[in-house]
Amino acid sequence: MRLMSLDPAIAARLKHDPQGLVAAVIQQYDTLEVLMVGWMDDEALSRTLTSGRTVFWSRSRREYWRKGDTSGHVQWVRSVAIDCDGDTLLVQVDQVGAACHTGSRTCFEAGGDLGAVVGGPV
Amino acid sequence: MRLMSLDPAIAARLKHDPQGLVAAVIQQYDTLEVLMVGWMDDEALSRTLTSGRTVFWSRSRREYWRKGDTSGHVQWVRSVAIDCDGDTLLVQVDQVGAACHTGSRTCFEAGGDLGAVVGGPV
Numbered sequence: 001m002r003l004m005s006l007d008p009a010i011a012a013r014l015k016h017d018p019q020g021l022v023a024a025v026i027q028q029y030d031t032l033e034v035l036m037v038g039w040m041d042d043e044a045l046s047r048t049l050t051s052g053r054t055v056f057w058s059r060s061r062r063e064y065w066r067k068g069d070t071s072g073h074v075q076w077v078r079s080v081a082i083d084c085d086g087d088t089l090l091v092q093v094d095q096v097g098a099a100c101h102t103g104s105r106t107c108f109e110a111g112g113d114l115g116a117v118v119g120g121p122v
Numbered sequence: 123m124r125l126m127s128l129d130p131a132i133a134a135r136l137k138h139d140p141q142g143l144v145a146a147v148i149q150q151y152d153t154l155e156v157l158m159v160g161w162m163d164d165e166a167l168s169r170t171l172t173s174g175r176t177v178f179w180s181r182s183r184r185e186y187w188r189k190g191d192t193s194g195h196v197q198w199v200r201s202v203a204i205d206c207d208g209d210t211l212l213v214q215v216d217q218v219g220a221a222c223h224t225g226s227r228t229c230f231e232a233g234g235d236l237g238a239v240v241g242g243p244v
Contacts, residue, residue, distance in 0.1 A: 010236055023145045025156055032154035034147055037210040052241020076241035084224050084232035088159040094242070102206050110206035114132055119174020119198040120216070 006046040014042070015086040021057060022087050024048075026099065029078040029092040035099035036107040038067075040089065045080075052077050054091060073097040128168040136164070137208040143179060144209050146170075148221065151200040151214040157221035158229040160189075162211065167202075174199050176213060195219040 014022055021039040028035055038056035040048065044064060047055040054067045054075040068074030075093035082089055095105075104110035136144055143161040150157055160178035162170065166186060169177040176189045176197040190196030197215035204211055217227075226232035 013233075018140065023159055025147050025159060027156055032156075034149055034154075034156065034212050036205065037145055037147060049236060049238045052239050076243070077238050078240055080236045080238040081230040082233035082236055083158065083229040084222050084226070085229075086233065088229070089236075090156050090230040091238075100206050104206070107205040107207075107210070108203040108212045111135075111204035111208070114171060114202045114204055114211075116171045116199050116202040116213075117174050118200055121198070 006042040006049075010045070010049075010082075011042055013082060013086045014045075016041070017087070019059070021059070022089055024054075024056070024089040024091050026054065026075060026091050026093055026095075028095050030094075033106055034108065035075075035093070035095055035105070045089070048077060048091065049080060054093060068096065071097070071101070073099065075099070128164040129171075132167070132171075132204075133164055135204060135208045136167075138163070139209070141181070143181070144211055146176075146178070146211040146213050148176065148197060148213050148215055148217075150217050152216075155228055156230065157197075157215070157217055157227070167211070170199060170213065171202060176215060190218065193219070193223070195221065197221070 020041050024038045024040045026035045041057050044055045044057050074096045078092040080091050100107040100110045102110040142163050146160045146162045148157045163179050166177045166179050196218045200214040222229040222232045224232040
């Protein structure tokens with residue numbers, strides 16, 4: 001498959017982890033639900049920015065995957081923002097169907113609540 | 123400082139990266155803005171679950187930091203969820219002031235938009 005090169009001005013702003021990756025938070029653009037978190041290297045980000053669909057690097061399978069190619073649960077990209085220190089992306093999408101491979105709308109519904117103590121000003 | 127041990131049932135569900143960390147997406151509980159992403163090891167997660175405030179591991183400074191101790195911009199914890207494969211947390215908080223050290227409300231406002239091509243069904 002053809003490798004696209006990421007815009008050097010964007011590449012220069014990225015602060016990769018030791019595996020060459022940044023975290024990508026995927027958020028439904030209208031409801032603002034956080035759907036999932038994936039991982040992108042420069043190539044995955046380049047494809048995400050230019051193709052209108054999210055592309056990730058699978059840390060377990062060590063390959064690129066374009067969301068929805070197997071499941072049909074495509075993520076149409078609306079916007080991609082970078083954070084202040086360049087190690088995280090916020091990708092707003094229009095999610096077709098379930099974001100989670102379990103069939104849940106979000107990966108956090110699938111995982112569940114950890115029962116945190118609720119904080120507040122005393 | 124006293125180390126707290128994370129509930130073993132929760133620890134068993136976490137899939138850490140090679141640095142022993144999981145990504146924690148921090149979301150304002152009512153507006154659903156994604157404020158920032160931080161990193162937690164078991165100790166930081168334990169403190170976050172039990173103290174009502176977010177505690178992170180700083181990868182650059184290699185130390186724990188409790189959000190707001192320096193800035194006053196405390197994050198009061200509302201809920202913590204784990205994702206389907208245990209490598210990401212979604213922490214809903216009530217953010218006091220700005221989440222970003224730049225003074226912006228979110229770290230993604232501070233970083234800015236990358237100009238993605240917008241996708242959609244053909």
